[in-house]
Amino acid sequence: MDRTFKFIVNPVAGPKDNLKYWRALNKKLLEEKLEFKAKITKRQGHATTWASKRVDKGNDSVIVSVGGDGTFNEVASALVNSPLQMAHIPRGSGNGLARMLKIPSKISGLPAYLKEGVLHCIDTGKWNDKYFFCTAGFGFDALIAHHFSASKNRGLKSYVFYIVKAFFSYKGVEATVVLDGEKRNGRFFTVTFANANQYGNNAFIAPGAKLQDGLLDVTLIRPFPKILTPFVVVALFGKRIHKFSFVETLKVKNVEIQYVSVPYFHIDGDAIESELPVQVSVLPASLNLLIPKNRV
Ligand SMILES: [Mg+2]
Structure with missing residues (x-):
């Protein structure tokens, strides 16, 4: 049996007019004879409510979020640990998960992804009672997320603007975290x-x-001499951030954030507030996600 789809479209995702994009995609899907229905979100949180109803009804269509990492998070959060299947069309400013999985956003590439994509059951991150799928944390990136959420301008240019503006006065945060029983503290x-x-x-x-x-x-x-910034930026984009002496990387299952001096947090790039301590963990194989065939 051919797949059927239920699209949930965030009209205000990312820097561009997403409704115009959706109209063009809608036309393409009709040409390709895909069987689908669509819903446009009306407010923040709408995608979660909508997706939760699909879970309650035991839907067998693939749920497709069209939006940024925030929209993905809203839909996926409702689908975690359910048998429902999900696909994602990246239209945001960051698109971390979609970039990692090489999910296309160009309309010409989407029919193949939707028709021939392969379902994989991926892990989900848990932050107290919230879920994240890409990254979560605190420190400089969370500070940027808080600046960004208060600004009217979306997109890469405003990200860069806030990063540069905040960077030169930033001194780091004092924190205590416990990583699978191992404590790390300091700045x-x-x-x-x-x-x-x-x-x-x-x-x-x-x-x-x-x-x-x-x-x-x-x-x-850890805080590093600002003179090294160009090297850190190059390493971040070149997959070599872990090579610096002031960077430590570990693989863990459970984290407790016991203390952070400046309590700005982000999950999937969105600024959030959290009471301490925060429990962070991973739910293995908890989301059925369609991944492009050539990625497998
Ligand atoms: Mg992992």
């Missing part, structure tokens, strides 16, 4: 818990991370 530039290997935009914060190993990759970056 950190940033601490990231990674399910996927990148933040998005091919910034590889955890080059060794795998989505199906039942482990989270932790990257702890």
